[in-house]
Amino acid sequence: MRKPFRIAIGLLLVLVLLVAGGAAYVLLVLDPNALKPRIVDLAGKQGIGLEIQGDLAWQLFPSPGVRIGRTRVRATDHRIPELSFERAALSLDWRGLLHGTPKISALSVQGADIKIATATQAVVAAAAPLAAAAVSSDTTPATTDAGKAPTTIAISAVDITQSRVTLTGAGAPRVLDNLDFSSRDMVLDGKPFPVRIAFDYTDSALPMPLGIAVEADLGVDQTARMVATDNVHLHVTPVGRAVIDAYFALRFEQIRDRLAISALRISSGALAAEGDLTVSELSTLPAVRGQLRVPPADPRPLLAEWGVPLPQFSAPDALARVGLDTRFAATAENLVLDELKLAIDTTEIQGAIEARLAAPRQLKAALHGTRLDLDRYRTTAKDGPQTADAALLAPLAGPIAFLQGGNGTLDLDWDELTVDKLRLEALRLRVAFAGDDVQIHDLSTRTLGGTAAASAQLHGVTGQTPAATFKQRLTGISLAQVRQTLAPKLDLTGTLDLSLQGSARGGTSAELDRTLDARGSFGISAPHLDGVNIERAFCDLAALVDKADQRKDWPKGTAFKDIAGEFHLAGPRLVLERMTTGVGNLALRGEGTIDRGAQHYDILATARLGGERTSPDGCLVSSAHLRERDIPLHCQGSFGKDAATQCAPDKELVAQLVQDRVLQELRDKHGDSKKGKAVEGLLRGLLGDKKDRN
Template sequence: MMGGFIDAIIVRERSWGEYSMKALFRIVLAAIGVLGLLAVAVVIYATTFLDPNDLKPRLADAVRERTGLELSLNGPLSWTFYPRIGVTVEDATARLPDQSADETPFAAFRQAEARLRFPPLLSGNIEVDGFTLDGLRLNLERDAQGHGNWEALVDTVAQQDNDRPSSPSRRPQSVASAGDRPLAMDIASVQVSDGQVHFEDQQNDRNITLSSLALQASNVTSGGAFPLELSFAVEGTRPELNGTISLKSQASLDLNSAVYRLDNLALKGAMHLPAIDGAHDQTFGLNASRLAADLDRQRYSVDSAVLDGTFYLPSLGEHALPLGAEASGEVSLAEDQAKLTSFSLSSGQLLRLTGSAEARHLSDDLHWQGQVDMAPADLRSWLERLGKLPTTADAQALQRVGLSSQVEGDKRTARFTDLSVDIDDTTLEGTASLGLESPLLHAELKGDSLDLDRYLPPRSTNVTASNEAPQARTSDTTPIADAGASLNESTLALARSLDLDLNLTLETLKARKFQLENVALKAQGREGHYRLSRLNADLYDGALKASGAMNVAASSVSLSFEPQLTGVALQPLLKDVSGRDDLFRGTLNASAALSSTLEDEGSWLANLDGKASFVIADGAMMGINLPGQLCTTAAMLQGNSTSHEWGSDTEFDRFAASFDIVDGVIQNDDLNVALPGVDITGSGQIDLKAQNLDMALAARLVNTADTQGCPVSATLSHIPLPLHCSGSLGDAPAQWCRFDADAFSAILQKSAASEGREKLREHVDRQLEGKLGQRIEEKLGEASGGNLKDAIKGLFQ
């Protein structure tokens, strides 16, 4: 019996426990239901009995206090209810404090709607279901002084932030209430449609509008990645342009840490720029694995950004110019420095430039340094596509150009150290500095072999007429080339502003066909005044020393040049310059002081002035034997003949002359050539512009024992044999000079008349000293007779 009672008690207690748990669960559910109904009732009451339009004045006051903008809510505010609770605002405008009602507002939108998820409200969480903004209009303006209309807004917001108490550490911490929770964000969708941003910059004359702006994002959470899409059309009148741009990415917004990031960024665009090419669109794309901005630490970074574009230029015609770039780096405004860990610039197979760099003191005293390398590339084709190819004599020049250098600089100058430049077959090494704000070139370079003629413009072409068929003959065939020049304003502007300091040494240099060795050149100047302070070189077994100056500050360019040649082998020099080895041979010593003025389309030879002199020792005039011609002529004049065999050249011991040069015409009056058995003197002129000469020479035969001389009578040795040298400088010397028979006839007549007068005078003298004189004195007296004899003698003086 006792056992049955105990069993009954156990069963009853078990039933009571089960009943108590069920009752407690029911009470909790009832409480939750009551709270839910209460929340629903509150929402129903708020959306039914509270008019949101009553909040307009408070909203306008809050916006004014926070931003300084004058908010006008022209349309109605309305609630939305289950399953979303939200508010819709229509037709709102915001004006700057100093804007009048008839001016275009700073910002406006057609409709905005914010929606909250209702179920999470029951648990005390706020989740935004979506945000929609339609018809956004934003007007940004910068005046002529550079002040933007948005600056007052930014200053007001910044002042509000500064007036707030400093925020606690952003590190995770325990919270006592919902109000202490870190800022969180969970938005199901964000949508902006039909947006427009207008920007007018009076300071830089810019007017650009972004239209059809659309933005879409979903599952926007703080700290998590969410998809983001943005697109808009762009149109401008200054400059004239239109196009479209679109962007896709995975975005991350950490509001608590103020870190914002775009991963797997893909940006595409197409732009029509009539100023560059009116027939084609310029297209480009940008991909980056990450773009990040840390606002608290003021750090911004990009990883593996790749730019790929196709561009059209007027000089390309229908051919596109590919251009690509890759870069990774970061900027820290807090530390005032930036670092470009790697970058590259390429244009198909035409160009590839790589390097790295870092910069310090970004805000004030900028300094940067890095490394740059350009693989040998066909720079000629690249420049040709850009329309920047200079005219060169060699159509294959600049097809292999590369460089490698350490580089550093500031805002004004880029300095290259450990510089190595490859230009076709030439390697230059040393240091160089280039101006970034103004033209500057300071360089100290050493090189092996440079053929400068390849990169200079081709020489001018002279045209001569033969009946009706003109025949072109380049000036390369003449000993002295007419170096014409054409100057344009851009070249003159650069020359008038360039700061130059150049030291260059080369093992060999070819310039205007001159072959120089062991070249040392120094030139410096600025503001249009430049000086060649040193040009030393070995030249055809001899030496060249020269200095000069150039002045481009005035309307015309003036040049001066003072060369000095010592011990130069003349024949190989003339062969290289004129392509002929049949002119002269010998050892040349020469000096000159020359000056010229270069007009826009003129030639420096046409305006050449100065003085010059030269001496050629132990040489020969090739292709003509003047002693042979003169001796043959002398033998004929004496009624003789000669069987001597003469060589083909005119060998001389010394060939010397000095010149006065005026307006490109060389005047000479002291030409002297010392030949075996012959002395030649002469005078005349050489016209460098017309490329011809006209010289009168006088040769006197000397009766010597030299086998190269010829026997002459005493009378003939006193008679000069005239030669007339004239013709084009491009002709062979054998065609220049000929015996002047007319001049020689005149000389003989004058000589014969002089000889007859002398014989008559001698006869009269003998008569006056003899009986005739005595008779005169007898008749007139000694004094008067002496006077008459003197008068008679005077008739024959």
């Protein structure tokens, strides 16, 4: 038994000596640098310029192979990127050598510098690490003749370190620096193998460099033309910013021209996103379909860290909660957001948006919101009505800018919208866009105890001088709520009904206000004027004429009969053409002007008493000169910062009434005597009365 054992050991020693001797011969006698000219010549025949500036050397451990010094590679037809590296090593598999079939099994490159100028070169560079991998553990993808023993290329391990990739296309160059790539067990039969790549990315379009690292177990099936992985980890580190982490599964099927990303999870700071997407017709007309969900969170710290400025809102907790959930589908020409859910603080918005991105553009949007208080997001103090108008018309600006003359519709419903303390309930907006024209079919809401509705046509909205025609109706508006919400110095209360129709032209709000031309009518039920008692003003006049004592215990304000009127809007001026009302037996009609620009009004009210008393609780009017006669009352005032109101009888009327009273007393005293007529004539001359009363 010992003799065969000794023979086996002897044979093994002989084999080791032969291998050692062969290795020594290769390492000491054969100089690989002598092969440089032949290698360069072979590369040249393939259209590749090869410049080996460093030395070639054999290596024995950890596996046999060859080390390559500084080398530069470029293709004469630019089909591959320009490449240079400091050092590289090709390793041979021991088992292949023992079977007489040398097999290149590993590649390591250090200090590579790759310059990519075209998209084709980028594809070649991305696919290079896998190009020479084995199709399976039993077959090899490529061989190179070397005499009787073909050399097999079946690289299963790649290491690239301390390298750089420069993208030199249009614009400033983009650089992938400090590039490291490693992979093991690379077999293209669909079985996963580990891949890791890390680099620093610099782009002038970005505010800072990015550190990027990707790890995955990648399965590549060359036969099925498919790439799949279930555990991609993308780690992005912006310099001075919060880290961005992404995890997802990926499946690319070249035969179906389809890419699917599932189980996507992205997080940075307090924000996170989840979703999945599928891209079909990837190489021809890509179409993306998927779902995206951003759980509600506070985006402000992350935005501040990224240097994204936010306005100083009036509410300190404004934009403290933002979330998104939607299904989407997109191509180069179309975008669809379906089952859209957007959360902004306590406001929830749902709906759908369909848009055609190519000309002529189209848009179809239907959105429903819950409650939104715009006062929380106020940044500068503005005039209340202008702010309300801007808030109502703001939804039109985005579609008009997007459509660029295309067609579309916008359906907007809001449960409650608050702007400048004005609460709008059940807000409804229906708009159609057609070229340069906008048709507002319905803008309606419940507000101030009543309802408001409007419709309008806007023409030439993208031109220099757009024009608008409109109709508006207010029903059951409480003037007490108007005073409480919008106009704290409004003296009139009651319930307002109003209708208005008009037009305006201009490219700015100032031009529209200046060219405003509209006519309307209004009615106020149960009106009450605070501060001024119209009945008292009339009774004071009667007391003056009747030489009676003026009553002092009048109630404040005036309770009118229902008011009805017609008006004309001419720019900032409101011309009151007719207004009728009354107090007891005192009928009133009025006309005048209210100037919004000057914040001043001038109203001439004409009173006419039917009967001897102004009202059951009013005053007795003895003078027949004040009954069944038009008595003008002139009211002037302002409604700005220093609001004031003053109403008084017409001065000429008072003078006439005094004259009539004096003359009546003369007649009563002297009768028709010549002396009495002479005195009456003298008084008429002194008072300036040129009427012939004979």
